[in-house]
Amino acid sequence: MTDTTSQPATTSNARNLFQKLELDTRLLGMAGAFILLCIGFDLLTDGRFLTPRNIFNLSIQTVSVAIMACGMVFIIVTRNIDLSVGALLATSSAVMAMVQTQILPHALGLGFGHPMTWILAMASGFLVGTLIGAFHGWMVGYLAIPAFIVTLGGFLVWRNVAWYLTSGQTIGPLDSNFLMFGGINGTLGTTWSWVVAVIAAGLALFAQWNARRSKASHGFPVKPVWAEITLSAMILGSIFGFIAILNSYMIPERRLERMFEARGEVMPEGLEVGYGLPISVLILIAVAVVLTIVARKTRLGRYIFATGGNPDAAELSGINTRLLTVKVFALMGFLCALSAVVASARLANHSNDIGTLDELRVIAAAVIGGTALSGGVGTIHGAILGALIMQALQSGMAMVGVDAPFQNIVVGTVLVLAVLIDTVYRKRLGAK
Structure with a gap:
């Protein structure tokens, strides 16, 4: 006999997971579409x-x-x-x-x-x-x-x-x-970009914690602790991942040389500097x-x-x-x-x-x-x-x-x- 309850159960579990995380399903769909779009173009452009x-x-x-x-x-x-x-x-x-x-x-x-x-x-x-x-x-x-x-x-x-x-x-x-x-x-450069990332992460976590405390103080239901931790991990991953990518884009050597020349300095040999956050x-x-x-x-x-x-x-x-x-x-x-x-x-x-x-x-x-x-x-x-x-x-x-x-x-x-x-x-x- 075929099991006809597995698919509805899976769908129900996914819906319950989104409800506990309090994530906007429409926003998730857009984010998913954006990710698929980027992956598709990356394949079509040979990874460029x-x-x-x-x-x-x-x-x-x-x-x-x-x-x-x-x-x-x-x-x-x-x-x-x-x-x-x-x-x-x-x-x-x-x-x-x-x-x-x-x-x-x-x-x-x-x-x-x-x-x-x-x-x-x-x-x-x-x-x-x-x-x-x-x-x-x-x-x-x-x-x-x-x-x-x-x-x-x-x-x-x-x-x-x-x-x-x-x-x-x-x-x-x-x-x-x-x-x-x-x-x-x-751009801010790599160091200040990491500073901004740390500040942004701290403010985001504080806002999340403050919202949870406000709900609890007024008697509203709050998300489970595991859901809060999952959201925090997603937020931190997005912030630090984005900054890491921007910092990994290096200023071209000739442009860097001109920047040193404009200051009357000589660029150290082998120096590499990332752009950082614009x-x-x-x-x-x-x-x-x-x-x-x-x-x-x-x-x-x-x-x-x-x-x-x-x-x-x-x-x-x-x-x-x-x-x-x-x-x-x-x-x-x-x-x-x-x-x-x-x-x-x-x-x-x-x-x-x-x-x-x-x-x-x-x-x-x-x-x-x-x-x-x-x-x-x-x-x-x-x-x-x-x-x-x-x-x-x-x-x-x-x-x-x-x-x-x-x-x-x-x-x-x-x-x-x-x-x-x-x-x-x-x-x-x-x-x-």
């Missing part, structure tokens, strides 16, 4: 995809879109959309490039290398991005113009404002201190931590998700949804300017096509990461994972030799499938 060099490049290429995707989560959660993020990035980048190459040298006599040049340039970009974002939010919240129309108009306006600011020219080179935020020109990736981690805290621990975050869940009920409960819309779009504008810093610093100049199609990549990353277009649901870490999946797809296809048009076809197909899977997943959750 999962090298330390490519992982380093993949990480710095993901940052710009991932930062904006974090802000797009809040936009979509409140049942809005922002189609202007790529154009806003271009405008902020153009402003910062003109400030440090034209305005500061002529108006204040501050040239490249001055400690205030990069600070004032970035401050100007942040101011412009935040004000434009707030203006969009004001039109959406107070004038009741649909966000789709406002930001579609912004997409056309700000892309061409950026062109006029620079007369369509590439502006560069940029200040060396400014370039440190792009990735390859600014400053741009550190910025992304900081943005993710801050916005996660905002989403989970602050009144603003509760208001954002309450408004997205039911706007009418949120307004009746006393939430100023119009002002909230302005705040969310202003935050999106600030994050666009921050992404402009990373993107232009990575390229070492401002180019006319910077940020092109980023609005589609940002929305796709947020949606693939689990942000519901119907509003009220979304996570910051999911958006970052979505951005990583998008970048891995594009980088992998480029390494395999896939044409750019077909790459866009694949990305568009993945976006539609992600929305379909998300819709089916949420319907099943609702049915249960």
